Amino acid sequence: MTEINQSQSFNTLDDWLSYLERIHPNEIELGLSRVKHTASTCDLLTIPSKIILIAGTNGKGTxxxxxxxxxxAHGYTVGVFSSPHIHTYNERVRINGEMLPDNEHISAFQGIEDKRGETSLTYFEFGALAALWLFKKHEVDFILLEVGLGGRLDATNIVEPDASVITTIGLDHTDWLGDDIEQIGYEKAGVFRANKPAIVGALAAPKSIVNYGNDINAQLIEVERDYSFKLTSSENWQYNYHLQDDTNASVEFLSLPMPNIPIQNAATAITTLLSLNLTLNEQKLIESISSLTVEGRMQPLLKQPAFYVDVAHNPQSAEYLATQLDKMRANKGKIIAVVAMLKDKDIESTLACLLNVIDEWIVAPLSVPRGEKQTRLFEYLSENTDTNIQQTANLKESCELALQTANKNDLIIGFGSFFTVAEIMSELENRDI
Structure with a gap:
């Protein structure tokens, strides 16, 4: 580790990010003592905003x-901290839906650096503290914090949230969180607080989540028990929430538009706001859901042939991607996949979820330190499908090959990682859509 005995200063955001990558020996170091000490020094533990913590295997960002x-849409000011980014670091912090200029991040980093002394911080921890610094400076009404890894020991968990959310639960980051679903559920439930709303959006959630919530006397609000959602047509869905009071009343929205995200996540978001006693205007709710877009989630890049990208990188997200592709098949020819993944992901189980919807595969290595070689993907696919599989030396070649072999009615989907999506988007950014 680079030992830093005095505060550093840099003039560009790139220089700051390079510095943050050097000052701690590990990319990940779970634990709250270091980051909480620095947050206290920076007076970031008592921000007068409503804070919502969002944990889960998938669905945090959406x-x-x-x-x-x-x-x-309801007139509140909002700060969002999320990760990872696709193009630039600035994507990790939004205020009122907009990224901030470099100088804002530079100022926040400098503020944290001047206060941290010799306390070591990881890249993610430094970024989380800087985000809180910016949200406090801008005095936002609501702060939305996306948990980086797990929950109980994640840097975002230093705050006292007004509501906590668990979106979905799956086997991911097993080296850090445990290799069974109950242990992972326990780690994520660590974002719950006593007597505060604890929204469980995960279907068939592990018992450890409910047990933990009950043990600490959190205000548990569970999908399919306290709130529900269901499709009413191919274009609409309805929502119901039983108020957590003595009235036994319900809030219903009978005709909401289909969002460009899983309905499960939209329903969880609505429930979270209702649990904080917000009154939601139905028309504003409809407008905000219908216009919702999330970069890197079934995002179209080209029209003919259709080229989409999706950050699906584990079995849960791959299952959802498979359902989306299957719905689109009726209007398309064959579906061609361009895939590159990280070596520490469950590659085989992720690819297995898509075997029945992909007609041709093009696999490539991922050119980052954690990237997996294309040979592992090729070997698994060769043993488990009779469809055409091709290997390339990099994602640029994969994109070119897909575009050469596809006809105008085919659909190309690039997926496997945030890094995969970023590289594909970079390759295609100068093409006419």
């Missing part, structure tokens, strides 16, 4: 985006 959209 749930945060939905919360943000609904709150903005």
């Amino acid at each position: 749930t945060a985006r939905c919360l943000e959209s609904i709150l903005l």
Whole structure:
């Protein structure tokens, strides 16, 4: 680790980010003592905003985006901290739906650096503190914090949230969180607080989540018990929430538009706001849901042939991607996949979820330190599908090959990682849509 005995200063955001990558020996170091000590020194533990913590294996980003959209539509000011980014670091912090200029991040980093002394912080921890610094400075009404890893020991968990959310639960980051679903559920439930709303959006949630919530006397609000949602047509869905009071009353929205995210996450977002006793205007809710877009989630890049990207990188997200692709198949020819993944992901189980919807595969290595070689993907697919599989030396070649072999009615989907999506988007940014 680079030992820093005095405060550093840099003039550009790139220089700051390079510095943050050097000052701690590990990319991840779970634990709250270091980051909480620095937050206390910086007076970031008592921010007078409503704070919502969002944990889960998948769906954190889309749930945060939905919360943000609904709150903005109702006239609130909102700060969002999320990760990872696709193009630039600035994506990790939004205020009122907009990224901040470099100088804002530079100022926040300098503020944290001047106060941290010799306390070591990871890249993520430094960024989380800087986000809180910016939200406090801008005096936002609501702060939405997307948990980085797990929950109980994640840097975002230093705050005292007004509501906490668990979106979904799956086997991911098993080296850090445990290799069974109950242990992972326990780690994520660590974001709950006594006597505060604890929204469980995960279907068939592990018992450890409910047990933990009951043990600490959290105000548990569970999907399919306290709130529900269901499709009413191909274009609409309805929502119901039983108020957590003595009235036995319900809040219903009978005709909501289909969002560009899983309905489960939209329903969880609505429930979270209702649990905080917000009154939601139905028309504003409809408008915010219908206009909702999330970068990197079934995002179209080209029209003919259709080229989409999705950050799906584990079995849960791959299952949802498979359902989306299957719905689109009726209007398309064959579906061609461009795939590159990280070596520490459950590659085989993720690919298995898409075997029945992909007609041709093009696999590539991922050019980052944690990137997996294309040979692992090729070997698994070769043993488990009779469809055409091709290997390339990089994602640029994969994109070119997909575009050469596809006809105008085909659909190309690039997926496997945030890094995969970022690289594909970079390759295609100068093409006419």
